[in-house]
């Protein structure tokens with residue numbers, strides 16, 4: 368599918384990130400396929416998934432575009448989202464429709480260059496999504512020809528905005544100034560924030576943990592329960 372086609376398919380829609388790392392309760396392609404099915408049923412227009420096996424399994428199971436990434440640590444770089452050509456190749460082979468990759472200005476492992484990775488995706492007929500943490504990184508990625516940018520990494524690089532909620536100001540400024548579609552992603556926890564992201568000019572909105580990480584959803588409710596009990600009864604619930 369052409370890059371413009373895939374980007375127009377997700378336009379003004381909700382993308383659900385279905386990710387569970389090793390050690391998380393739902394880790395494994397079976398659980399992620401079930402999450403992706405639930406997301407489809409609920410109205411998602413695309414799925415964001417981590418790892419070649421999850422991408423492949425979700426592609427086989429449901430008829431939605433999949434944004435693939437591979438989180439992998441290398442000793443010589445802080446970049447962990449699709450750091451090198453190796454991960455790009457794995458994602459192309461797995462059938463990803465869009466590849467998400469870290470597009471911060473930090474050095475990549477083994478001197479690998481962002482431009483080379485973006486070009487590779489396009490040579491293989493796959494669209495690219497630049498995960499950025501600042502406006503400067505978004506502009507840089509767009510100048511290298513990336514298909515779209517996503518605010519995924521705002522708050523996760525030491526020099527970006529460190530805020531508790533979504534970086535909607537970055538969504539607003541990037542939507543105004545960056546000449547490719549801007550996706551709002553990161554710490555979007557309720558539907559009102561989705562609405563706000565679209566008002567700020569988002570092309571699409573990605574929600575992950577608030578839908579697909581039940582241990583974190585539980586934690587929010589458990590925290591509320593604890594706070595309420597303390598406020599009403601003046602003490603914590605005995606363990």
Ligand SMILES: CC(=O)N[C@H](C=O)[C@@H](O)[C@H](O)[C@H](O)COP(=O)(O)O
Nearest residue numbers: 384519523553554555574575576577
């Ligand atoms: C920073 C980083 O590594 N973000 C990852 C990127 O793929 C995922 O762990 C997030 O779940 C995803 O970005 C969606 O965000 P949220 O789960 O906050 O809705």
